[in-house]
């Protein structure tokens with residue numbers, strides 16, 4: 497199979513191109529698409545920001561960022577050629593005169609009339625509205641074929657997200673928006689759905705009626721690094737649970753879409769997210785902070801921001817009635833690991849000490865799916881656990897892109913919206929998170945301190961214990 501390539505000419509404008517996301521993620525992603533020969537003959541990459549910079553200074557930044565991301569190992573000639581397509585435009589996001597000059601500047605590039613215009617919002621969400629408004633004015637006078645890419649976190653709560661979406665939809669049709677969570681650019685996350693839709697055996701197993709519980713674990717070894725000032729304002733629940741883990745939860749528990757359309761998939765994910773029963777009982781929530789967090793650069797000494805969270809959730813639907821979903825995530829833990837465990841119900845005649853069948857989607861460190869089966873001899877000591885594992889990593893070298901932004905940018909260029917979020921999904925996720933945040937703000941949940949390098953606060957073990965289960969740990 498030949499890799500997906502793009503033929504239609506395009507311009508991608510990165511608003512906020514002077515910032516971290518552009519340097520760390522977007523420039524390297526564009527380089528990998530170019531280096532793999534997936535981009536058309538005609539295209540330009542434009543950086544738009546308030547910081548004054550020349551084209552050549554920006555091209556140097558672009559080259560340096562790509563090299564830093566690749567650990568210095570790059571195709572020098574491809575990178576040089578690519579940098580010749582890179583331009584910089586200094587402008588204010590809210591000044592219409594700057595956008596008129598920007599439109600003239602785009603025209604001067606003389607790309608064919610059918611060229612796509614991608615607008616990437618690599619700015620804090622306070623800058624979304626002025627950019628949307630100015631782009632909308634330009635789109636009436638010639639900036640056609642526009643696609644707008646908005647990056648998670650999509651506001652800070654349900655109300656701010658609704659406010660952004662309401663404003664956005666007054667200016668552009670919904671189909672123009674690509675709401676991006678880079679987790680959906682990871683092949684291992686996508687494989688949760690691919691495995692389900694390609695294997696009837698799994699689609700039978702993964703119905704709520706068959707399942708005892710679902711567990712989602714996403715542990716990080718590092719702390720807040722240089723993102724302390726951003727992170728301290730939001731905390732783990734808004735930063736990690738609201739989009740990344742809610743999306744994984746939805747992919748694992750949704751009903752299979754009836755076809756391969758993006759809208760059908762988004763509808764099924766929404767169906768689960770909107771049915772998540774919010775944990776009114778504070779006993780279903782554990783939050784923690786690693787010791788030493790308040791001494792990190794940029795973190796206030798009296799910060800109560802959570803760096804760990806564990807939740808016990810339910811899906812208020814007949815097919816998932818009574819099936820607990822446990823979610824846990826945190827920073828500064830013993831090991832970086834991300835995995836989803838689906839534990840199947842046992843037969844009533846099975847002994848308590850017999851392990852259940854488990855289907856495990858491992859996302860990190862390895863991208864693998866595991867299925868455990870049991871073989872029991874008459875002698876109870878001879879219980880055999882058969883573990884079938886298979887890699888779900890991209891294994892066709894010519895088709896492999898670095899996970900995250902590169903596959904998603906390719907999707908935007910070809911108009912594929914399957915791995916982007918819908919407005920209702922985001923609102924439904926905020927609804928859950930806002931209710932948890934309200935309990936935390938009301939001091940209903942104690943912040944537990946935990947040791948850096950540990951497995952998080954011991955209190956989180958009690959969540960599955962309430963239902964007679966344990967957290968499952970991947971064998972080391």
Ligand SMILES: NC(=O)c1ccc[n+]([C@@H]2O[C@H](COP(=O)([O-])OP(=O)(O)OC[C@H]3O[C@@H](n4cnc5c(N)ncnc54)[C@H](OP(=O)(O)O)[C@@H]3O)[C@@H](O)[C@H]2O)c1
Pocket residue numbers: 511512513514515516517518520545546547589617618619620621622623647648649
């Ligand atoms: N960094 C990440 O790893 C990451 C991961 C996931 C999501 N995101 C999201 O992606 C977006 C960009 O992230 P980032 O880390 O690159 O952000 P950033 O560095 O804080 O901001 C990007 C650029 O936006 C402009 N800017 C900053 N504050 C502004 C303000 N108050 N009003 C208008 N413009 C402002 C600045 O450019 P000028 O001053 O030159 O105009 C800045 O260089 C954010 O929404 C962030 O939440 C980031």
